[in-house]
Amino acid sequence: MSLIQEPAIPLYDAVVKGYHTLSTAGADTEGVRRARQSAFDQWRLLGFPSIKNEDWKYTNITRYLKDEFALDGLVAGGGPVAAVAAPAGLVKKATIPGLDAFQVVLVNGVWDGKVHGASPKGELPKGIELLKVSQVLNDPAFAGYFGNGKWGNQHFAYLNTALFTDGLFIRVKDGAVIEKPLHVVHVFTADRNLLIQPRHVWVAGRNAEASVIESIVGGEGDVKLWVNSLMEIFAQTDSKLDHVVLQTAGTGVRLVQHTTVRQQKQSLYNNYTFTLPGAELVRNDLQARLEEDHTETHLYGLYLTAGGQLVDNHTLVDHQKPNCYSNELYKGVLLEKSTGVFNGKVYVHQDAQKTNAFQQNNNLVISKQATIDSKPELEIYADDVKCSHGSTVGQFSEEALFYLRARGIGEDTAKALLINAFAFDVTEKLRNEAVEHFVNELISQHIPSQTQA
Amino acid sequence: MLIIKNLHAEVEGKQILKGLNLTVNAGEVHAIMGPNGAGKSSLASVLAGRENYEVTEGEVWFEGKNLLEMAPEDRAREGVFLAFQYPVEIPGVSNINFLKTAIGEIRAYRNLPPLDAKAFLQLSKEKQKLVEFDAKLVNRSLNEGFSGGEKKRNEIFQLAMLEPLLSILDETDSGLDIDALRIVSKGVNKLRSPKNAFLIITHYQRLLEYIVPDFVHVLYDGRIVKSGTKELALELEEKGYDWLKEKEEVGTN
Numbered sequence: 118m119s120l121i122q123e124p125a126i127p128l129y130d131a132v133v134k135g136y137h138t139l140s141t142a143g144a145d146t147e148g149v150r151r152a153r154q155s156a157f158d159q160w161r162l163l164g165f166p167s168i169k170n171e172d173w174k175y176t177n178i179t180r181y182l183k184d185e186f187a188l189d190g191l192v193a194g195g196g197p198v199a200a201v202a203a204p205a206g207l208v209k210k211a212t213i214p215g216l217d218a219f220q221v222v223l224v225n226g227v228w229d230g231k232v233h234g235a236s237p238k239g240e241l242p243k244g245i246e247l248l249k250v251s252q253v254l255n256d257p258a259f260a261g262y263f264g265n266g267k268w269g270n271q272h273f274a275y276l277n278t279a280l281f282t283d284g285l286f287i288r289v290k291d292g293a294v295i296e297k298p299l300h301v302v303h304v305f306t307a308d309r310n311l312l313i314q315p316r317h318v319w320v321a322g323r324n325a326e327a328s329v330i331e332s333i334v335g336g337e338g339d340v341k342l343w344v345n346s347l348m349e350i351f352a353q354t355d356s357k358l359d360h361v362v363l364q365t366a367g368t369g370v371r372l373v374q375h376t377t378v379r380q381q382k383q384s385l386y387n388n389y390t391f392t393l394p395g396a397e398l399v400r401n402d403l404q405a406r407l408e409e410d411h412t413e414t415h416l417y418g419l420y421l422t423a424g425g426q427l428v429d430n431h432t433l434v435d436h437q438k439p440n441c442y443s444n445e446l447y448k449g450v451l452l453e454k455s456t457g458v459f460n461g462k463v464y465v466h467q468d469a470q471k472t473n474a475f476q477q478n479n480n481l482v483i484s485k486q487a488t489i490d491s492k493p494e495l496e497i498y499a500d501d502v503k504c505s506h507g508s509t510v511g512q513f514s515e516e517a518l519f520y521l522r523a524r525g526i527g528e529d530t531a532k533a534l535l536i537n538a539f540a541f542d543v544t545e546k547l548r549n550e551a552v553e554h555f556v557n558e559l560i561s562q563h564i565p566s567q568t569q570a
Numbered sequence: 571m572l573i574i575k576n577l578h579a580e581v582e583g584k585q586i587l588k589g590l591n592l593t594v595n596a597g598e599v600h601a602i603m604g605p606n607g608a609g610k611s612s613l614a615s616v617l618a619g620r621e622n623y624e625v626t627e628g629e630v631w632f633e634g635k636n637l638l639e640m641a642p643e644d645r646a647r648e649g650v651f652l653a654f655q656y657p658v659e660i661p662g663v664s665n666i667n668f669l670k671t672a673i674g675e676i677r678a679y680r681n682l683p684p685l686d687a688k689a690f691l692q693l694s695k696e697k698q699k700l701v702e703f704d705a706k707l708v709n710r711s712l713n714e715g716f717s718g719g720e721k722k723r724n725e726i727f728q729l730a731m732l733e734p735l736l737s738i739l740d741e742t743d744s745g746l747d748i749d750a751l752r753i754v755s756k757g758v759n760k761l762r763s764p765k766n767a768f769l770i771i772t773h774y775q776r777l778l779e780y781i782v783p784d785f786v787h788v789l790y791d792g793r794i795v796k797s798g799t800k801e802l803a804l805e806l807e808e809k810g811y812d813w814l815k816e817k818e819e820v821g822t823n
């Protein structure tokens with residue numbers, strides 16, 4: 118099937134050519150070269166996913182692959198591209214009022230090296246280090262972070278590994294507690310269709326604590342930007358990392374985002390992923406690998422979808438070792454003709470006794486033309502565990518709606534209140550008040566005044 | 571203020587109200603009593619505009635306007651208030667924001683300027699005091715985790731805040747202990763004025779010792795079968811409702 122179908126995808130040829138350019142340039146060290154080679158070979162075998170792949174059953178991307186895309190970052194010689202200036206309007210859109218944070222802006226995955234909101238003179242606190250991936254990729258001291266060529270069944274992770282050229286490397290040093298959050302603004306912009314493949318590596322050292330907020334903006338015009346982002350997070354022993362993702366890109370963006378978190382002993386990782394109306398395709402693969410014991414993981418998600426959007430959240434919590442705790446809550450509000458997909462896999466290995474793993478996915482389907490496919494998947498091979506999961510799909514509570522209207526609140530306002538209330542379970546989990554306020558505002562803005570039932 | 575003529579209504583194909591007549595004037599308090607299932611809550615629902623009720627015959631006029639043609643929110647904006655028999659819990663909507671929104675929309679409808687934050691706060695404090703409503707509950711999610719009594723008191727607090735012309739209290743007394751009953755009644759009595767009116771639905775005459783009605787009606791099988799003054803409530807308390815059934819049987823035989 119793949120042999121017949123894929124050559125018809127223009128991007129397929131572009132990728133093959135791009136890989137050729139990159140590999141013949143020979144700029145990579147042996148470790149990186151090998152990872153790329155094996156990822157490329159694997160990608161050739163897997164191709165682009167189709168609905169025949171179990172993980173893509175409800176997410177048909179065929180129509181998004183019909184366009185031609187140029188490959189960003191692969192200029193002659195295979196070197197990294199220079200940073201492009203970020204359009205001020207897009208940075209403004211990502212700016213969170215009242216947030217006291219360090220801010221960095223990446224355009225198409227490339228950081229200009231500037232830190233905003235830091236004092237004095239754009240300096241970060243000593244405990245945190247920010248580098249461009251293109252600077253450290255072939256530095257032997259960083260070899261451990263870029264040698265991974267194994268991504269299971271993750272088509273797009275292989276594609277990224279074969280071809281990425283830049284991204285953001287963050288390291289919070291051992292014992293460092295970074296009080297102010299770091300706000301990473303990802304701007305995507307171009308004057309022609311592009312495949313953009315940022316690769317990010319974040320490391321939270323032993324006993325380190327940090328909070329990172331990512332905002333994704335761009336794609337406001339007619340140009341199609343396919344963003345295939347790959348992130349690996351190393352949460353070392355006793356580290357604490359708070360990670361907020363605000364996906365607010367425009368309709369021109371097709372976003373495929375893979376995040377693998379590797380948790381060591383007693384580390385804590387919190388992820389809050391918000392997807393708002395805009396980007397026509399969003400596929401998130403969030404994988405928490407609990408590689409050592411006594412870790413704690415919280416995954417919170419809220420997807421508010423509208424228009425013809427297709428938003429797919431695939432999460433995996435991989436309990437490999439004993440005494441780990443994971444809790445997941447994803448909520449969806451589906452408007453207009455949008456489609457949502459939630460797939461939450463919890464895998465408890467035989468070794469992972471005393472696991473506590475909880476998962477919940479609730480959906481509010483506002484429009485008759487909207488759909489949601491929600492699927493929890495539990496695979497448990499240990500016997501002494503506490504696991505639960507639940508999934509609901511519902512409409513507005515007629516009782517609640519009538520109660521509000523009986524107090525003089527118009528139908529549309531009443532619905533907006535109920536949507537905000539539904540989302541509240543997730544937004545209240547945000548630990549930064551400015552971010553929480555911003556997210557609530559975003560939600561309110563996107564609730565159409567005419568919510569057709 | 572309110573004129574109900576020959577009201578027939580059904581829910582899910584079942585005829586519930588079967589020709590109900592009632593007139594309420596400004597300044598009056600009417601009590602509606604009757605056995606379980608008589609249609610008391612149904613009457614309240616029809617007046618408030620609950621959508622699963624279908625009016626098949628009859629008219630309802632409120633301040634000279636056709637109430638049945640209005641959306642539920644417009645009825646509230648015109649001055650109809652229903653204190654629910656079973657107030658709904660809405661997690662995530664704060665009590666105070668809910669009231670702010672309601673007052674904002676009601677004022678906009680009446681072409682009144684919006685209340686500023688200070689004036690709203692002032693109003694809220696004043697009414698909390700009037701109905702002895704716990705300030706802690708004001709900032710909580712709407713009715714979430716409230717006890718039965720707290721929910722009922724929240725209804726009366728909302729009533730005080732919105733200052734309706736016609737207040738319909740559906741079994742506000744059920745689930746209240748004697749102290750709560752006294753507080754709720756005191757609140758209602760303070761809110762009574764020559765400009766507004768109350769329709770008090772209750773099972774027991776207990777409440778009517780505190781809120782003294784001008785008229786008492788017996789609702790049975792979808793109709794008002796007997797009307798009188800407050801003495802009727804005492805009579806009902808003594809005799810129960812069985813005599814109604816007998817009367818009905820005699821009537822049909």
Ligand SMILES: Nc1ncnc2c1ncn2[C@@H]1O[C@H](COP(=O)(O)OP(=O)(O)O)[C@@H](O)[C@H]1O
Pocket residue numbers: 581582584586604605606607608609610611612613622
């Ligand atoms: N949603 C509904 N569907 C079907 N029957 C209903 C519904 N609501 C009320 N009823 C019926 O209508 C009748 C009147 O109910 P109600 O108005 O609640 O009585 P009351 O308040 O006097 O106890 C009862 O027989 C009840 O079962």
Ligand SMILES: [Mg+2]
Pocket residue numbers: 610611612655741
């Ligand atoms: Mg009732």
